[in-house]
Amino acid sequence: MSIRRVNYIWAMVEKSLHDATKMWYSRPGDILEAPVDGYIIDIVRGDLLIEIQTGNFSAIRRKLSRLIREHSVRLVHPVSQQKWIVRLNVDGETVTSRRRSPKRGRVEDVFFELVYMPTLIRDQNLSLEVLLVHSEDVLIDDGRGSWRRRRWSIHDRRLIDVVNSRLFSEPADFRELLPTSLPDKFTTKELGEELRLRPIAAQKMVYCMRKMGTIESVGKRGRSLLYSVPR
DSSP: OHHHHHHHHHHHHHHHHHHHHHHHHOOTTOEEEEEETTEEEEEEETTEEEEEOOSOGGGTHHHHHHHTTTSEEEEEEEEEEEEEEEEEOTTSSOEEEEEEOSOOOOGGGGHHHHTTSTTGGGSTTEEEEEEEEEEEEEEEOSSOSOGGGTTOEEEEEEEEEEEEEEEEOSGGGGGGGSOTTSOSSBOHHHHHHHHTOOHHHHHHHHHHHHHHTSSEEEEEETTEEEEEOOO
16 A cells, blocks of 8 residues: 555656646647557657656556557656756745755666666667756655655656757667767776766666667676677
8 A cells, every 4th residue: 555655646746747748748739648549648649659757667668568569659758957956835835945956867867767678669669759858856844755855755846948858769779879989898887987877877778778689798808798789
């Protein structure tokens, strides 16, 4: 029961960001919230089904795997390149502070979600678009949040602006994220250093790209696995 409650609360928190992203992404002629094969699709654009996913990809993996059997589907995922933290009083209305978070998101952050479906992205009917956005996290002083946030609860996530996007139509498109300065055979550590990624982020990127078939394991250098782009 507690897990369901947590998932429900998080879904409500994500709703503003989801709805605002959907409205930003939609065009004249699109059909919103359309039923297709027993599912409600965020945006139907001709023969293309568009799903906005602001949270965990594991929550949409089954839905996508069924839809791509018969349809072209685009998964749209916003990543906060820049985020502001807004704090509200317990009344839920009075703003007590607003500051910019030091954390900056980037396209490569999508691999933290792609680990839940790295092989699914290989399907020719599935594409992925990453939106780099400016957003707000709205916290309320209700004493119910985690101890890390000093009991402040996340009340809402809001879209401020979309500043850039990156479309991956096929697995090969992910190779464009690999820096040209990488040697022909590289380790996860070398990739992380070249891209200035945290070790965990580099590990997830390598894992996903290997599962996609965009890079392959080609041996070892000492204790470190070596990877290369298939020719």
